[in-house]
Amino acid sequence: MKRNLSGIFTNLIIFVLGFLSLAAPFVLPQARNSGAHNASFPIMISLIIGLCLIIVFYEIQISIIDNKMIAFLGVLIAINAAIRFLENAIPGPAGFSPTFFLIILIGYTFGGRMGFLMGAMTMFVSALITGGVGPWLPGQMITAGWVGQSSVLVKWIVRSFNWSDKPGEVVLLSVFGAVWGLLYGAIMNLWFWPFLGAASGQSWLQNAGFLENVGRYSTYYLATSLVWDIARSVGNVLTLAFLTRPVIKVFHRFKIRFSFQVSGEKS
């Protein structure tokens, strides 16, 4: 219980800190008030997000990780990284990625911390395999982590309405996947949007208020990312709609098997 509370508290703090850093252009009008600040902006965002990841990993490490979880998640992350290559075998529209449904279902079945770890580490391992380590990686890791972590919310709703094993469960997970398909892109853009923007109707403006900057960002998002993100969203809906039931059954089966405890005699 104490570990759960400390976990919720830590994750809330980290969510606020990470989100505040990403949302700095909207809430901190000074975020780009000079050339020097402009230059250090993406560095600071990456640094703070990197620290947030370190804290969440540390908290997860001292609270839930044991041998069983290491082996279980290690193999699942490898599966998810391999599934990324499956999209070449079964073609989908641009932006479509089959990796999110496993992240969502792990968070949904095993809890928020496992979901976070699954999301973040999938991005990390995929980047190692594809040579995609870059400044975008901390942002990708924390956002994918949030995807897995927040699927606990679906679990709460499903439990509250007693929708387990009912169509409502799959529908809700599909809607959740659709929302995250769009949100993932919207959050990932924030890392570079204020940094790259020019003096146009779509760029960050220092003198503009919160709502005006949100409007400008929305225009930028509509013009550059929406089509791509809709494809991801549709992909999430399709994979979750078709695959949720059988995959959850497999996870439940292994959840029981992985709950073995070893107790030895004290020497």
Place this chain on the structure above:
Amino acid sequence: MTVTTAWVLWLLSGMVFILSTRNPLYLLITILMFYWLGLKFEKERKGGQWIKLNLRFMLTIVGLSGLINMLFAHTGKTVLFDLPNGWPLIGGAVTLESIVYGAINGLVIGALYLLFNIFNKALSVKQITRLIPRAFHPIATMVTISLTFFPSIQQRIREIREAQLIRGNPMKKVADWLPILIPLLVSSLEDAFLLSESMTSRGFHTHSIRKYSSLYLVLLIISAFAVFAGWIFGLYDYPKLLSIGLYILAALVVIIIFVVSGRGNPSKSYKQEAWHLGDKIASMSFSLALMTTLALLFMDNGPTFSYSPYPVIAFPQLHWTGIVLSLIPGIPLLIQKND
């Protein structure tokens, strides 16, 4: 240059410099260094192909960035032509300055991409994995397991796919994934189960890291807030020393926690990396370059690496510090010659 630490310093110094400059000439020099390095790495394979591929990428990103900015930003005094004002979003004057501004943004993205592309080429997956601090031993083990299982899982996917194709599964819809995914999940998780049993029976990773862990966790959170606060203070023009002090304090706390937490997980290496004289000189040069760039970022009256084509385009000014810093990423070229 083969030492991981030297490459990490190369990456950090290069990244901080690229992100701190908007001067297209500095960026072009740095990009030239990257292409030269990339060519060196790819020489044994198809160097020309790597250059062609990455040049095409660079031209695309610079062109696209310039085009998008040209269409959406209507600032600048050198008007090339006008788009009808009635056209939503893109209507207005098209200026040379907006194209140049967009192209510079493209150069920054392209340079960052090349920097990481070369970093990924220079270090093996094993070397990058070993960069995970010892304090995160369980996470590092998880990554190692993933990387070890990855090839066998790919092989399994191929086998299951072939079996399904022979059975007449066309593999064209998302629903067709099910006969691949479920056998893959079940067989791989069986392997994970066996692995976890053998790890448990061998007493691997007991709860050694949990001592004082709550205190360390609180200190880590405070460090993150210290960095965030330092950044905010910097933005609102508080004394710079306050921000720098907070950054140093946070860095010290994080390093101490990493060292103390990592003590329980001694690092074992089959083959230690050998530090040659070249590696030492290169590492010192990268550290010096990194510190210089950071110092210049915080200095009020130092040479600036920024450049803006607005309101009227002008030739970018050059300073010797900027030229030296943009040449620094090419140091591995000198060392590789003597390897």
